[in-house]
Amino acid sequence: MYRALYRKWRPLTFDAVIGQDDIVAALKNQIIHDKVGHAYIFTGTRGTGKTTCAKVFSKAVNCPNTVGGNPCGTCNVCTGVDDGSLLDVIEIDAASNNGVDSIRDLREETAYTPSQCKYKVYIIDEVHMLSTAAFNALLKTMEEPPAHIIFVLATTEIHKVPATILSRCQRYDFMRITPENIAKRLQYIAGEEKIELTSEAACLISRLADGAMRDALSILDTCAGVTATVDEETVRKMAGVTDKSYLFSMSQAVTQQDAAATIALLAQLREKSVDMKRLTEELIYHYRNLMLAGIGGENGLVTGVSVTEEQQYLQCAKREDVSFCVFAIKRLGECLERMSKGTDQRIELELALFSLCEGPTTAAPVDLAASAAAKPVLAPVQTTAQPAKAVSEKVVLPQTAPADAVPFAQWAEVITAMQDRDKLLYGFMCNSQAYQQGKYVLIAGTDFLFDYIRKNKESSALIKKVIEEVTGEYYNIGPYKLQAETVADKMQAGDEALKHLQELGIPVEYK
Ligand SMILES: Nc1ncnc2c1ncn2[C@@H]1O[C@H](COP(=O)(O)OP(=O)(O)O)[C@@H](O)[C@H]1O
Ligand SMILES: [Mg+2]
Ligand SMILES: [Zn+2]
Numbered sequence: 001m002y003r004a005l006y007r008k009w010r011p012l013t014f015d016a017v018i019g020q021d022d023i024v025a026a027l028k029n030q031i032i033h034d035k036v037g038h039a040y041i042f043t044g045t046r047g048t049g050k051t052t053c054a055k056v057f058s059k060a061v062n063c064p065n066t067v068g069g070n071p072c073g074t075c076n077v078c079t080g081v082d083d084g085s086l087l088d089v090i091e092i093d094a095a096s097n098n099g100v101d102s103i104r105d106l107r108e109e110t111a112y113t114p115s116q117c118k119y120k121v122y123i124i125d126e127v128h129m130l131s132t133a134a135f136n137a138l139l140k141t142m143e144e145p146p147a148h149i150i151f152v153l154a155t156t157e158i159h160k161v162p163a164t165i166l167s168r169c170q171r172y173d174f175m176r177i178t179p180e181n182i183a184k185r186l187q188y189i190a191g192e193e194k195i196e197l198t199s200e201a202a203c204l205i206s207r208l209a210d211g212a213m214r215d216a217l218s219i220l221d222t223c224a225g226v227t228a229t230v231d232e233e234t235v236r237k238m239a240g241v242t243d244k245s246y247l248f249s250m251s252q253a254v255t256q257q258d259a260a261a262t263i264a265l266l267a268q269l270r271e272k273s274v275d276m277k278r279l280t281e282e283l284i285y286h287y288r289n290l291m292l293a294g295i296g297g298e299n300g301l302v303t304g305v306s307v308t309e310e311q312q313y314l315q316c317a318k319r320e321d322v323s324f325c326v327f328a329i330k331r332l333g334e335c336l337e338r339m340s341k342g343t344d345q346r347i348e349l350e351l352a353l354f355s356l357c358e359g360p361t362t363a364a365p366v367d368l369a370a371s372a373a374a375k376p377v378l379a380p381v382q383t384t385a386q387p388a389k390a391v392s393e394k395v396v397l398p399q400t401a402p403a404d405a406v407p408f409a410q411w412a413e414v415i416t417a418m419q420d421r422d423k424l425l426y427g428f429m430c431n432s433q434a435y436q437q438g439k440y441v442l443i444a445g446t447d448f449l450f451d452y453i454r455k456n457k458e459s460s461a462l463i464k465k466v467i468e469e470v471t472g473e474y475y476n477i478g479p480y481k482l483q484a485e486t487v488a489d490k491m492q493a494g495d496e497a498l499k500h501l502q503e504l505g506i507p508v509e510y511k
Contacts, residue, residue: 041172254328
């Protein structure tokens with residue numbers, strides 16, 4: 001059976017965990033000095049090692065032969081946790097339904113002493129998802145914890161965990177892992193797996209993963225599935241990194257105050273079905289990068305882009321004016337806000353671009369010298385926009401729905417909600433469309449999306465879960481295929497957009 005790389009390479013000891021040195025040192029120290037607490041909470045971005053450390057810790061507190069705070073890895077306890085057969089380490093996924101049931105039984109269950117071990121360890125993943133009733137049950141147990149019980153809670157959303165729970169836990173904040181550390185680990189795993197991975201590719205993956213080792217390994221997995229040698233080009237294709245040169249063309253036209261050229265560029269992008277809102281977000285992110293590059297980008301302020309793009313920003317930034325970038329970000333932020341109120345997105349963006357070409361006539365001038373002096377402490381620019389993500393969308397053709405399927409109205413919401421749940425999946429889902437057919441949501445997306453769903457077993461469950469959260473109803477999901485005649489018609493008509501997609505190297509499925 002195929003095991004995803006990120007599962008296969010889950011660190012089994014503290015020493016194999018990368019990028020969380022302080023946390024690992026503190027936990028090992030408690031093991032060495034036999035001073036373990038009764039409740040811990042691990043928080044931080046997904047894919048940074050929370051569940052991993054919880055499991056290692058559950059072994060370490062029970063392993064009779066620890067070595068410098070690390071579990072030995074060979075005793076019955078260690079192997080039992082690793083293969084999931086040890087009854088005294090209980091993993092509860094609060095995001096799934098049985099999570100709530102498990103918590104309900106918690107109080108009775110915790111009364112029993114562990115069967116084989118010193119401690120019974122409850123690992124409660126995604127703890128913020130617990131219902132109020134379940135939180136209360138948990139809290140009751142935590143208030144008078146039996147001596148043989150340890151709770152390790154994990155969450156990506158600490159602000160959703162009640163303060164009454166938090167105050168009873170030792171808290172550990174997991175950091176985003178640096179691109180250097182991610183790249184090193186990728187090279188190591190690729191070596192062990194006999195995957196040829198160029199250093200440029202490792203570097204790009206580590207930047208796209210934005211601090212999450214899990215995402216980095218998923219990208220590597222996807223790439224290694226299609227080619228023997230993973231190079232930068234493969235990564236770009238598989239991770240959906242599209243050529244962003246249009247952003248540079250656009251800001252250049254704006255700088256030259258060439259309104260006609262700017263609006264013409266916008267029209268071209270629209271013809272390629274580029275979503276106006278997404279484009280606005282991308283432009284905000286683009287101007288942010290230009291701004292950061294302009295005020296000392298050599299210090300690595302520009303993030304989430306490839307090395308080549310970073311170079312491009314550093315070069316362009318000399319020509320761009322930082323205060324103008326600030327103005328552009330503000331103006332585009334306002335544009336985005338208006339768009340979300342339901343005004344015509346194209347007109348809004350045209351207006352914003354037009355006013356950028358005109359220049360900041362009414363805006364207060366930004367003191368350039370002051371912002372340069374304040375280099376390391378960058379005042380964040382207030383926009384309502386989320387910076388566009390580095391893993392970007394593909395151009396997807398507008399598709400015609402079959403007779404009994406209607407456009408699924410809340411799909412955009414589902415995509416947005418995915419952003420914080422699974423960044424890579426979110427990247428693949430951007431610009432996909434969905435139709436509703438009875439209790440099915442049929443997704444029209446790229447091959448990459450379906451490939452990703454196939455290879456990452458949890459992703460289809462996650463999509464269903466998010467749909468349920470957004471709509472309050474359970475739907476099955478399936479792929480939405482273009483009907484044969486429609487495609488044939490499109491091909492015969494020599495559909496410009498379709499041709500363009502193929503020129504871009506994006507596979508188009510005709511089924
Ligand atoms: N700090 C880390 N060091 C090494 N590998 C990691 C680290 N964090 C995550 N990983 C990889 O990502 C996978 C998922 O990590 P996990 O601990 O489940 O993340 P989290 O619980 O924080 O979302 C692990 O199986 C491992 O392959
Ligand atoms: Mg986890
Ligand atoms: Zn052991």
